[in-house]
Amino acid sequence: MGVSIQERWTDDAAVVLYPGDTRELLGTMPDDCAQLVITSPPYNLAKAYERKRLDLEEYVRDQAQVIGECVRILRRGGSLCWEVGNHVTGDEIVPLDLLLYPVFRRHRDPSSVTASSGTSSTASTASAASRAATR
Numbered sequence: 001m002g003v004s005i006q007e008r009w010t011d012d013a014a015v016v017l018y019p020g021d022t023r024e025l026l027g028t029m030p031d032d033c034a035q036l037v038i039t040s041p042p043y044n045l046a047k048a049y050e051r052k053r054l055d056l057e058e059y060v061r062d063q064a065q066v067i068g069e070c071v072r073i074l075r076r077g078g079s080l081c082w083e084v085g086n087h088v089t090g091d092e093i094v095p096l097d098l099l100l101y102p103v104f105r106r107h108r109d110p111s112s113v114t115a116s117s118g119t120s121s122t123a124s125t126a127s128a129a130s131r132a133a134t135r
């Protein structure tokens with residue numbers, strides 16, 4: 001028995017594969033409908049699959065919009081896993097999780113944050129950012 005794959009979000013869809021901008025899809029989803037969001041968003045490196053390279057402020061603004069929508073659809077106790085690497089320019093390597101951490105922090109529910117330790121600065125920052133976005 002196969003699983004049906006739909007192109008639009010509905011409450012009872014087993015799998016939705018939306019062929020478009022994630023912001024459009026998120027906009028069709030109601031508040032508190034997801035337990036877990038896992039994403040590997042763009043790193044803004046001008047890779048072939050990226051639309052165009054944005055300046056970092058614009059990139060963070062765009063990602064903040066997506067993060068806000070992800071938090072909106074998460075139910076209380078849900079988690080957001082945001083996997084990013086580094087933004088590389090000619091003379092600088094910028095860890096994107098550091099840039100995005102203040103955005104996750106804005107959404108933090110202090111009652112849901114617990115202490116834990118990480119083994120590397122990136123892992124601990126990413127994990128702190130994910131915890132910060134846990135509702």
Ligand SMILES: C[S@@+](CC[C@H](N)C(=O)[O-])C[C@H]1O[C@@H](n2cnc3c(N)ncnc32)[C@H](O)[C@@H]1O
Binds near residue numbers: 020023041042049
């Ligand atoms: C870091 S890659 C992740 C690739 C993915 N994990 C995979 O294995 O194919 C980021 C992906 O996000 C896509 N993307 C960028 N902006 C998007 C948007 N607004 N809505 C949907 N996808 C987007 C890019 O085209 C790219 O495929």
